[in-house]
Each structure stands twice: as structure tokens, then as C-alpha cells.
Amino acid sequence: MDMLTLAGRTFRSRLLLGTGKFDSNETMTRALDASGAEIITVALRRVDLDNPQDDLLSSIDQKSYLLLPNTSGARDAEEAIRLSRMARIATGIEWVKLEVTPDPYYLLPDPVETLKAAKILVDEGFVVLPYINADPILSLKLQDAGTATVMPLGSPIGSNQGLHTRASLRIILEQARVPVIVDAGLGLPSHASEAMEMGADAVLVNTAIATAKDPLGMARAFKHGVIAGRLAFLGGPRAPHLQASSSSPLTGFLREE
Amino acid sequence: MDSVIVLNGKERRFFAENVPNTLSSLLTQLDVLETTAVVEIDGRLVHPKDFSETLIRDGQRIELVRFMGGG
Numbered sequence: 239m240d241m242l243t244l245a246g247r248t249f250r251s252r253l254l255l256g257t258g259k260f261d262s263n264e265t266m267t268r269a270l271d272a273s274g275a276e277i278i279t280v281a282l283r284r285v286d287l288d289n290p291q292d293d294l295l296s297s298i299d300q301k302s303y304l305l306l307p308n309t310s311g312a313r314d315a316e317e318a319i320r321l322s323r324m325a326r327i328a329t330g331i332e333w334v335k336l337e338v339t340p341d342p343y344y345l346l347p348d349p350v351e352t353l354k355a356a357k358i359l360v361d362e363g364f365v366v367l368p369y370i371n372a373d374p375i376l377s378l379k380l381q382d383a384g385t386a387t388v389m390p391l392g393s394p395i396g397s398n399q400g401l402h403t404r405a406s407l408r409i410i411l412e413q414a415r416v417p418v419i420v421d422a423g424l425g426l427p428s429h430a431s432e433a434m435e436m437g438a439d440a441v442l443v444n445t446a447i448a449t450a451k452d453p454l455g456m457a458r459a460f461k462h463g464v465i466a467g468r469l470a471f472l473g474g475p476r477a478p479h480l481q482a483s484s485s486s487p488l489t490g491f492l493r494e495e
Numbered sequence: 496m497d498s499v500i501v502l503n504g505k506e507r508r509f510f511a512e513n514v515p516n517t518l519s520s521l522l523t524q525l526d527v528l529e530t531t532a533v534v535e536i537d538g539r540l541v542h543p544k545d546f547s548e549t550l551i552r553d554g555q556r557i558e559l560v561r562f563m564g565g566g
Contacts, residue, residue: 257564279565281563284503284560285561287503296531307562308566324560328561
């Protein structure tokens with residue numbers, strides 16, 4: 239069977255799901271189930287002391303999913319490292335989706351701080367999955383630093399714009415020695431499918447599913463989009479060309495030649 | 496004696512009869528389930544197994560965080 243291997247663990251699903259923006263924990267758990275995802279991301283935030291019993295994890299069957307804490311909200315390496323250590327001490331989970339986004343408007347990742355944090359976290363024994371712009375050189379530097387993956391963006395987080403980074407993604411995919419997970423900006427199953435057709439090992443989706451009118455239906459659609467794209471990649475697609483190429487025989491026509 | 500603790504960036508006053516001795520008793524007073532909280536006191540992480548033995552002192556800065564939905 240075609241499995242995804244990340245840091246020595248294997249997964250059947252190549253769709254990672256974020257848990258943000260769902261209108262209720264019930265919708266979220268049903269969408270998680272419908273998506274087939276096995277890895278789900280979570281964020282760390284201050285406890286709302288006016289609503290102290292609100293607990294996301296009580297809704298999630300932690301035996302069914304690998305929790306992947308993110309460092310969202312971190313503006314520099316120091317904050318990302320602090321959040322990573324908090325996540326690890328709480329759960330014992332050493333996996334972290336490293337995000338450093340100093341600019342709240344476009345939420346684009348800071349390459350310098352991300353690389354700096356990645357090196358320290360790898361040294362501390364974390365399994366680091368860094369969210370990055372689609373930068374081939376940065377991807378190589380992160381791999382050299384020992385990250386488990388690289389996670390280049392398709393377009394800004396939550397923007398639903400799809401793959402605006404195709405040319406750079408192709409280079410990253412060609413050079414990668416670790417799995418490549420395309421993260422952020424995927425608004426439709428066809429976007430996810432295209433990333434998988436190009437050879438991405440997996441994709442991460444949140445907003446497109448959580449904010450759809452029917453999150454369950456959209457979760458199913460992304461599940462199948464990812465599977466279709468992966469199968470197409472394995473199927474060995476042919477390059478496009480300008481001239482037509484008849485699918486039917488070009489002989490035996492009912493006319494005089 | 497009353498006690499003031501900076502909780503998640505905001506000062507909170509505990510009257511003498513309610514001043515929590517330990518981190519566990521603070522979490523109980525705040526109605527926060529221990530197993531859901533990550534705690535930093537004055538910038539130092541506290542391991543969950545140490546919650547019941549960690550003493551709370553006047554003037555400390557305490558951060559209480561937990562997992563939320565996120566992408």
C-alpha cells in the first residue's frame with residue numbers, strides 16, 4: 239500500500255487537517271472523521287478565564303489522530319521555541335509545525351527566524367515541520383538542519399487562492415530529500431489535487447473545509463481530491479504538447495484516401 | 496494577607512482567605528482542569544506532574560495556555 243512516511247511514522251492519509259475556524263467542536267470532529275486525516279494541527283493560546291472549561295482536546299479522540307501543535311502567533315524564533323516547549327511539556331508530543339509569521343496581514347513566514355528556530359528545535363529533539371514560503375534554497379537549508387519535512391505555501395494562509403507558487407514548488411519537489419507538504423491557501427479540492435499531481439507528499443488544509451457551507455461535504459471532497467492527485471502522480475502523467483494526438487486509429491476511414 | 500498574581504497578563508487579587516497555596520489549588524479555583532493546562536511561572540515551564548507541589552507566591556506572573564483549534 240502507498241503510505242506516507244514522516245519521521246519514521248507511517249500514515250495512510252496524505253491529507254493533514256487544521257482544527258481552526260470550525261463553528262463547533264461537533265462539526266470539527268465530524269469533518270475530521272470525514273476527511274480521513276490522521277494528523278491534525280492545533281494551536282496554543284491563553285486560557286480564556288471567563289470560559290475556563292472550554293477544552294478542544296476533550297472533543298478529539300487522541301488515539302485516532304496524531305496531534306501536531308503549531309507555533310502560530312509566534313513573531314520570531316524565540317516565541318516559536320517557547321510555544322514548542324509548552325506543547326511538548328503538556329503532551330509529550332515532540333512534533334511541531336513551526337510557524338513564524340511576523341506580519342499579521344499576509345501571515346507570510348519569516349525565513350530567517352524559521353531557520354534559526356528549526357536548528358534549535360532539532361537540537362532539542364523536536365520533529366520539526368516548518369511552514370515556509372516556496373523557497374527552494376531555504377528548503378535545502380532546512381533539510382540540512384534536520385527538519386522532518388518542508389511545508390511550502392501555495393498562497394497566503396486562509397486565502398483560498400490555490401497554487402500561486404507552482405514554479406518554485408516544482409524545484410522544491412525535484413530537490414527534496416524529505417517529504418514535502420503543501421500548506422496554506424488551498425481553497426478547493428482541485429488545488430490539493432494539483433499539488434499532489436505535481437508530486438507533493440501531502441497537503442494541509444484548514445480554512446477551505448472549516449468555513450465551507452458544508453464542512454463535512456468539503457472534507458470528503460478534499461479527501462478524494464488528494465487521493466485522485468496522488469494516484470495521478472503515481473500513474474505517470476504525460477507532458478502536454480500543442481499538436482493533437484488522435485486517440486482513435488488514423489486508418490480505415492470510410493472515404494477514399 | 497491578600498495576594499496579587501498576574502494571570503495571563505492581568506492582575507488578579509486573591510483575598511487572604513482564598514489565596515491559593517499551590518498551582519493545583521489555583522487551577523481548581525479558576526475552574527481549569529489540570530490536564531488541559533500548560534503553565535509558565537515567571538517565564539519557567541512547570542511540568543504537569545509538579546503542579547500539586549508548585550507553590551504560588553504573591554507577585555508572580557503566571558501564563559495559563561491550552562490547545563485551541565488552529566491550522
